Amino acid sequence: MIHESPNSLAVPHIGGVNLSLEEVNHQAEIVSESALPEIAAPKSAPLWMPQRAVFTPAALEHQHGRDILARVEALGIEVEFPKSNRIMGLKKENERATYSTAKRTLAVVTSPPSYLKLQPIPPSADWQYHLAEGCPAHCQYCYLAGSLSGPPVVRVFANLEEILGNLPRYEDIKSPVARPRGFSPTSERGREDSTSFEVSCYTDPLGIEHLSGSLAASIRYFGTREKGFLRTVSKFDAVDGLLDLPHNGQSRFRFSINAVPVSSRLEGGTANVAARLQAARKMALPRERGGGDYPIGLVIAPIMPMDDWREHYSLLLDEAARALDFDCNLTFELITHRFTPGSKDVLLQWYPKTSLDLDESKREIKRNKFGGTKYVYPRETMKELKAWFFAEIEARFPNGKILYWT
Template sequence: METDVGGRADWLPRRLLVTRSSMGFEHGRSIVARAEARGVEVVPLSGDRLALDLPDDPRRAYAIAKSTLALVVASPSKRRLQPIAPSADWRVDLAEGCPAHCSYCYLAGSLKGPPITRVYANLDEILAGLPPYLGAGGVTSKDRHRMHEGTTFEASCYTDPLVLEPITGSLSAVIAWFGQWEAPAQLRFTSKFANVAPLLDIAHHGRTRMRASINPAMFARFEGGTAPVAARLAGLRRMALAGYPVGLTIAPIIAATGWREAYGRLLADAAAALAEVPDLDLTIELITHRFTAGSKAVLDSWYPGSSLDMGLSGRTTKRTKFGSEKQVYDAATMRDLRGFFAERIASALPLARVLYWT
């Protein structure tokens, strides 16, 4: 079993549910072979409907779903890309769901049903659909400050592809595909995990940017089942030394007591981890904590008793472009946070490009 630089073993599902159609794809068959080689229970299904057979107890149902992987086929509607501002031009999904246990999870309320992770067997079809989107995005395709990145494709909107890599091999395959794609395009993914060893020797040609999703140690209790932040930063350093452009996704920024000292140390740790990397290409994305009524209800059911503050004090309601409402920090808190990060990043990581604040 591979371990990350922090000594944590790769995550493995307890079982892999295999839909009938997924076995019609070479990539799907390779995922089954990888799972069998690692001792994962493989459960062939007679059709394409997922038979979860979950208990009535919500906590047990959650635990079983989180330890289950399903191999499915991405439908044509799933392969139709959606814009994903401000991160990238387009969202390209290799999977949906994540085995981590983050009590602020962005996916809560977005993905329907039990939190089972679905991985896609028809990777070749997904990749074949990307070229028509070149130059057609609304973020890096048109922003003069980011246009040099080319058309950008975000692979970690609905999953963490690195944690799934030992079973799927999907991330390696896509990085290699982008490396061979002679086009002004870039793959992007962010991760809370650290085992980057399978990615280091891929001929990526600088067309994939990995970002480490990080938060201070004081918030580690909100990120169950993930790699320690020090291991994530060490993994990011290894990727940078392998020639990858890299980044930091500082998210969600939480304005709890002591946040200035905590985030100050985090930025200093990041600077130390990336020190003396030749030709470092570093970006930073800053995302403050927010939630919807729907995601709060789901998270409260998944993580009862969590100390994460999702009260309305110090919050204001913001309407999304889809017409829904989310709770974000009020204007005064946002000013304090943004001013702090602008100053500390300029001091600790002066060569980094801040892509956005939200």
């Protein structure tokens, strides 16, 4: 049997994205575990409004950077114009204070030159490219912890024309990393020569779209491509501005969802799951019914075997089935929770009062080809979880496609 401590997820939902770290941790202390909480009514996330926006000289050389500046100024956000292309003033007296300052800062910069040399990103896509890095949400299992250097400021890249203009040459380059079983280009376009591009590796593009406009530009761009196919994922729900874009079926819009004990307590500053599912419905509905007619996906992540996990995840899948009660182009991606020694250290500095279970003794060690270590659930636990999810998804979504399990 799979069993976790009943208190291993006792972390509250944070309703807005601009909370201080002290408020995050205070709420974590006062919320207790409840038995089988129901899926709540849809609750949208407030649009992220940084306390300040910093524009480097290089960013303002690009029209996209100047467009972002116009949006920011129209919203009354404090703007700074440093003389150099470095972002200063983020490091504070300790990691918690640094985190709080960084999470309230938007930096509009140009992307590092290395980002124009695309890297494969299995199992999600053939290639990854970046519109930004850093995220306005407060997920206490954050995948970016330990992955990005420096304070977790949200950096939006102003050289969008250069970033998009770099993509066509990768459409004909085979990714050097083999796709996992169950994933192929035909999952997206029904063509063997299509190439997929993931844009959500280092950020949640929808969470900053009202400031950046970069996601809409990407969707329009891929709508003109024959071989390139865009993949993005979000925990936010502000999709109305994307519904009428000419995507031409070339963008799959996925939403990350999870059971209530995870989503309501560990995913601060995001739309709740009910709101994300309603956004997925909007994106998938045909145009004649007021939707966006997009291919969509549900990313169930990170899967955690908390007490009564079958009941919690059954409620989640039932809610998803109700939201998507029509024929649509739907995929699933199933990702279990894992962490590294480095990410654990960072997360405990950001969220010292978190009750997220990071006990290595309950995990198995998995090593990559470079010698890196991550802690994953034991093999028998993974086997039990996988069998259950595959059976339950196939029962509710016979036309949905599970792309991978990891």
